[in-house]
Amino acid sequence: MLEVLTAFVAGYVFASFVLLRRPHLLHPRKKFPFVARHISHRGGAGENIENTKKAFLFAVQSNTQMLELDCRLTKDNQVVVFHDCDLQRCTGRSGPISDFDYSSLPHYLNRLSVFLEPGKSVKSIWGKMPRIVFL
Template sequence: MCAMIYLLSTVLGYVLASVLLLKCPSLLHRRKRETFRGMHISHRGGAGENLENTMAAFRHAVELGTDMLELDCHLTKDEQVVVSHDTHLQRSTGVDAYVSDLTYAELPPYLCKLDVAFKREFVCEGGEDKHIPLLRDVFEAFPETPVNVDIKVNNDTLIRKVSELVTKYNREHLTVWGNARNNIVQKCYKENPRIPVLFSLQRVLLLLLLFYTGLLPFVPLKEQFLEIPMPSIMTKLKDPARISRSQRLMTWLADTLLMRKTLFEHLKARGIQVYVWVLNDEDDFQRAFDLGATGIMTDFPTKLKDFMEKRSLTKHH
């Protein structure tokens, strides 16, 4: 009987401590220092309004007042860090070649029309700028704009060169980097721990496990940015007739587990920003902010800006 009472009291104590620390994590963890706040984030520079990952897209987003540019990096044959999403150039340029097999001078221009991945049956028609830029070009053109760098391939030279550029342009306080793959994020952190990192997919799954078991408030986290999809948008990206019942169920389950206001609020209290991607409709903007997301990544920076202005949303919201 005494053993049972002791066990119950121990469990109760753990539960109470977990609840308290979930609400007040500063009792155990030092809040991470935020050097910038990204509320309005332009995905690939705003792939629905200009050709993705071009200087024209980045310039348009910055002129709108975006808080952050999101972009993707690869390494060319002559070891230049370029801003491009795909490993292979077929989709974006029509050329059957890998970025890594061509020198920077050999890279072809983008096609005039590119599909927007996160907007069903939407094609962006570009203007004059179809040029694949260097990461250096972006850093030089927008020295005060935070940049979210997705390291697209597991390449030690790419990671080292991105770190060197970030350091050269004094942007360690304006950059976050990483990838969904945990081995890439680990290498980024090891290469330059002064640049904040994103949660990898593996770490997101661990984060959810810790959250649902009540252990999260007790565990230190090295990441400073949680960048996650809103699973419910996946049903918008396909023809409804082609979505099976099991796919709908899995989407609903993923959405229910991931889109948790209590989780977002806890992370924010620890100085960890929460970005939801890639949202292109006003109802999704509203839901993300209602859930406590600190930032939204969009292909349509003008639409997000108008939405935020209509609702008087600011970085202090």
């Protein structure tokens, strides 16, 4: 009986190791309709204030192949482009977007830290601070 249990455990460990390294043996690889080599996360948050029209236009002019953005609903059911659950990091005002009407949403801060690059920040080049993008 011990030999059977040992063989089963050894087979399980071996199969787990092989399938962890080569999952396509069990699940076929996904085929995508296109290959995106350049994706602008939040419109290219390292070059411009994230999720603004300026950021998205800059990304398109830079030949990005895909824009990544997050949409949220305001209190008056307007769709806006904003990543965070809370407004604090980008606007300095605390609270979720769903607590505000679109007309009362605060403007972006003049300088934002870049999400994936600690210590790096992006400064606005506008005189007037941009609004949160309305779709």
